[in-house]
Amino acid sequence: MATDGLRLRAAPSFNGRIKGLLCNGDRVFVRIQFHPSYNRDWVGVVLTQKGRGGLSKRTFGYVYKWYLA
Template sequence: MTASALRFRASPNGRVKGLLFRGDRVFIRESYVGSPWVKVVVVKSRGGLAFKARGWVYRSYLKR
């Protein structure tokens, strides 16, 4: 992640389910050409998100 914290949402522009922090790990589940949003699955979270929680984040804040 390029931000110190990132909103983890129920849907694109939807309700915030929690926060992801720099160093947290996610797996990209769905990605659409032309869309700035990606659906992810949480692998590791320091912010209390459950393992395998599913949600949406803004693509430009993710990095490999």
């Protein structure tokens, strides 16, 4: 488990390429609540501002929903 941030992935899977890290306080918008091809534990999100970990505003990716608050 990453302790320095939440991994933003290119695909809704633990095997998906890591695009970068979301840091505590980064704001995201949930675009896809349940990915139909996989299980319901992944959500598609878009950063609404530049991320503290260096990700650009409007970057899209998937996160494991149980880590979101």
